[in-house]
Each structure stands twice: as structure tokens, then as C-alpha cells.
Amino acid sequence: MINYEHFILDNGLHLLVHEDHSSKMAVSNIIYKVGSRNEIAGKTGLAHYFEHLMFGGSKNVPSFDGALERVGGECNAFTNTDITNYFITLPATNIETAFWLESDRMLQLNLSKKTIETQRKVVIEEFKQRYLNQPYGDAMHLLRKLCYKSHPYQWPTIGAEIADIEGFTEKDIRSFYQQHYAPNNAILVVAGDVDSEDILEMAKKWFGPIPPSGKKAKTIPVECAQQAKRAQTHFADVPTDTLYKAYHVPGRLQEGYLECDLITDILGFGRSSLLEQKLVKNTDVFASCNAYVLGSIDPGLMIFTGKMEKGKTAEEAEKILDEVVQEFIETPISSETLEKVKNQAEAMKTYESIQLMNRAMNLAYYTQLGSPDLYQIEYDKKTKITADQITAAAKKFICEENASVLYYKSNNSESQA
The missing domain is CATH 3.30.830.10 (Metalloenzyme, LuxS/M16 peptidase-like)
Structure with missing residues (x-):
């Protein structure tokens, strides 16, 4: 059993704190409840694309990685069919830096044309290198499309095809961000050499003022039972x-x-x-x-x-x-x-x-x-x-x-x- 304290802020953000004083390190892990299951045909790959956009800087943080490296931290992320997960490791004494960075990109991500196009090129190149130019790289594209006829699981996280990524408009991107990257769609866990009450106060300070998303979640199609091979x-x-x-x-x-x-x-x-x-x-x-x-x-x-x-x-x-x-x-x-x-x-x-x-x-x-x-x-x-x-x-x-x-x-x- 993992010991934890669980809090819910007024804006819907779930905060969990796991105290472990055996080292001087801390981690911040934030899940957004959005993956490829929240996409629609023709606009697939948006959840994964946003994983890249989230490292493109925000209003007060031009370089996310640079700001984190200056306090001895490192970070990464992954997207799957159901969630997008961002994680940071850093010295516990600098944990508030993680709050500053994560709250700034939750509230005011840099969605300039330059950032949008730069990350679009990066994701398209990833699509080509990992899925089109690798032996057997498109196998899961083919298998998922064969298995699913209605549900969004019919395409991989990277997206169904490059044309979808090429076609994302600024309106698509901003709408996706406003709906899914909000405190009421997020779970923040802070673990390590930290104090629960201190972390709660930091969460209120940095995340408390961020308004929840008022957008209603789209209904996800239900896959009918398969009847034949x-x-x-x-x-x-x-x-x-x-x-x-x-x-x-x-x-x-x-x-x-x-x-x-x-x-x-x-x-x-x-x-x-x-x-x-x-x-x-x-x-x-x-x-x-x-x-x-x-x-x-x-x-x-x-x-x-x-x-x-x-x-x-x-x-x-x-x-x-x-x-x-x-x-x-x-x-x-x-x-x-x-x-x-x-x-x-x-x-x-x-x-x-x-x-x-x-x-x-x-x-x-x-x-x-x-x-x-x-x-x-x-x-x-x-x-x-x-x-x-x-x-x-x-x-x-x-x-x-x-x-x-x-x-x-x-x-x-x-x-x-």
C-alpha cells in the first residue's frame, strides 16, 4: 500500500502527496485525462501532438527544459489511448519550480504559429521514422483498424495518417487545449522529501486561480460486439x-x-x-x-x-x-x-x-x-x-x-x- 494524502481543489484539480523522506529528491507527476480515445476521425493524433506542444514554452517560461535544468531537474512525458502523463524529477528543495512550470503551461501555453508549425514538423517526422520507415512499423495501424470499426481505439496514439496532423487548424488546437488542459481534467501527484501541508499550499497558490474547463466532454462511440472472424x-x-x-x-x-x-x-x-x-x-x-x-x-x-x-x-x-x-x-x-x-x-x-x-x-x-x-x-x-x-x-x-x-x-x- 502506498501512503498518500488526497486533496481536491475548488477548481477540480486532484492533488495527491506521497511523503518519502529517505532521499532528498522529489517528483511531480501530472496526468491529463486525455488520449487518442478523445479524438475524432479526421483529427487524429491531437493528444500526442499536444504532448510536444506542452514543451514549446508558455507565457512566463520561454524554455521549459531550460528553466528546469537550472534547478537540477529533468522531465519527460508520454501519451497513450487514455491519458497524457508529464513527469519531473528534481531536488526536493526546488519542488516549487515544478509547480510554477506546470501551472504556467496549464493556464497559458505558447500556441504561437511558430510553435505550432515547429512541433507539427517534429511529429510528422516522428510518424515517418517510427511508423512508416520502420519494418512492421505500421502493423498496429493495420491491426487496430481491423479490430475497431466505431471506437477511437481504431487508430494509434500517433494518429491514423499524416494528413490528419497536417490538417490541424489553430482553432482545432486551441479548442483541444481549452477542453482537456484544465485543472478539473488533471491529477497532480507530488512525491518524495516533501510535507503534505506545504504542498497543498503550493497547489492552491499556483493552480488554485486557474479556472476549470466548462466544455462538455464528447461522447465516445461504443464498439459493437464482433460477430465473425x-x-x-x-x-x-x-x-x-x-x-x-x-x-x-x-x-x-x-x-x-x-x-x-x-x-x-x-x-x-x-x-x-x-x-x-x-x-x-x-x-x-x-x-x-x-x-x-x-x-x-x-x-x-x-x-x-x-x-x-x-x-x-x-x-x-x-x-x-x-x-x-x-x-x-x-x-x-x-x-x-x-x-x-x-x-x-x-x-x-x-x-x-x-x-x-x-x-x-x-x-x-x-x-x-x-x-x-x-x-x-x-x-x-x-x-x-x-x-x-x-x-x-x-x-x-x-x-x-x-x-x-x-x-x-x-x-x-x-x-x-
Whole structure:
């Protein structure tokens, strides 16, 4: 359990303080409850684009990084489907600098034409380098579009296509900022060698005067249940075939999610996993194979992915993958296997607790899910799941009518002939 104090300012900002006096450092972690799920078709990639804009300076801070470096701090950020997360590490004696920097860009970000165009070029170049010019780089674009027909999860965080980023208008950008970058859409966690009352006073001083957003959140489309298997074949200049097979699963807080998480732990986590042992070590088809769930707020995906050995096809790989997964479904899970994956979960939780930043991020993340206590509640619930519950979830969600398959094939594939 992570100790914390939880406050809510009059403008809706959630503030959590985690005191840890074992070092002289502090961290500031602020989550904005906005990700690619809050975008609409034709204007995709805005949430990620804003992650870049937020480092372009604000009214009183021309250089965010420069101001932070002068007090011995460092920072970074990430965006996913559901949130955008900004974090700072610095000496605890300089924690108020983090408040100054974060409050200034929340209230009065620099959205000059120069900044907008500079960051637009940066994001477009990132799109090209990471997703278009990398082998298999567009795989998740293709797979998401295959899996989702209504929900915004149908495009990755970077956006659906470069044309969307090129088309952002100043009105689009300012409207997005005014709606999502407001105190009532944010969670601030301060952790380290700090005092809760001091931090609360700083929060009131720097964030208290910022007005909440009065804009109503857009309704997010609901994805209809999939009724039949979907498949797509895509050829590209890649060394070997790769298989991507996805199944729709519950969202992070829904019944069945944790069981699905344990399914992929058993099948695909580590060198002793079933997929590694049966498909990689004991066949000449798979060069690698793993499984994971996307822990998204709305219903997400359980994904199996594997790269083929040269000359082997994604279609034959799917066949033997299905056989191994079906055998898993039909075979009772041993107590040893169940204990092993739960021990792995405990080890991961223990490892996460070592780093101050991880504790701050977890407090922020679970608060935006509903309560910081969900971190412990979720773990306790996961440790009580039985083998029968895991098998029942596997039978429910791992079925062909719920599957979407991307055969990502090499142009040199023999099957193209």
C-alpha cells in the first residue's frame, strides 16, 4: 500500500502527496485525462501532438527544459489511448519550480504559429521514422483498424495518417487545449522529501486561480460486439512474415480483464511461458512469440504476435498457435503454474514500489481510474483469481468469431507466388 494524502481543489484539480523522506529528491507527476480515445476521425493524433506542444514554452517560461535544468531537474512525458502523463524529477528543495512550470503551461501555453508549425514538423517526422520507415512499423495501424470499426481505439496514439496532423487548424488546437488542459481534467501527484501541508499550499497558490474547463466532454462511440472472424493480408519489404492475432477483451475496470491478463502471463510472459516453450523452442516456424493485453479504459485487446523463421508463413504459424492455445484452454491449469504467475505479479509490484517515480505514476494512474486505492484493490483481486476462472475467461474470449488476424507478409514470401 502506498501512503498518500488526497486533496481536491475548488477548481477540480486532484492533488495527491506521497511523503518519502529517505532521499532528498522529489517528483511531480501530472496526468491529463486525455488520449487518442478523445479524438475524432479526421483529427487524429491531437493528444500526442499536444504532448510536444506542452514543451514549446508558455507565457512566463520561454524554455521549459531550460528553466528546469537550472534547478537540477529533468522531465519527460508520454501519451497513450487514455491519458497524457508529464513527469519531473528534481531536488526536493526546488519542488516549487515544478509547480510554477506546470501551472504556467496549464493556464497559458505558447500556441504561437511558430510553435505550432515547429512541433507539427517534429511529429510528422516522428510518424515517418517510427511508423512508416520502420519494418512492421505500421502493423498496429493495420491491426487496430481491423479490430475497431466505431471506437477511437481504431487508430494509434500517433494518429491514423499524416494528413490528419497536417490538417490541424489553430482553432482545432486551441479548442483541444481549452477542453482537456484544465485543472478539473488533471491529477497532480507530488512525491518524495516533501510535507503534505506545504504542498497543498503550493497547489492552491499556483493552480488554485486557474479556472476549470466548462466544455462538455464528447461522447465516445461504443464498439459493437464482433460477430465473425476478420482477416487481412498485408505485404511489405520486411525480412520475414509476422502474425498478429487479436481478441476483444474487457476494459481495465470490467469483469474478466484480470483473468485475461493472467491468461497472457501464463502463455506469453518470460522464457518459461507456454508460447516460448512450445512454439519458439520446439518448432522451426516461430522465431519469437508473445502475448499481452492492452490495459485500456474501454474494452481492449488480447494480442498474440510472433515473427516467423525465414521461409515460414504467417498462415501456418496461426495454425500451430491456435493448436497450442486450444490445448491450454482444454487442459486444467496446474496449481504450480497459477502460483508462478501470481508470484510474478507480486515481484513486479515489489519492483515498481522501489522507484519513487513509479509510486507517483501509479497513484496518478489509479486516481484517474477512480481511486488511488484501486492499485491495491486490483492486486488483491488478481491474487484471488482461480484456475477455473482463468479457463472460463479463455473459453469466452479466445474464439474465432472474436478474432482479428493480420498476416503481415514479406514481399519475398513464397506464398506470394
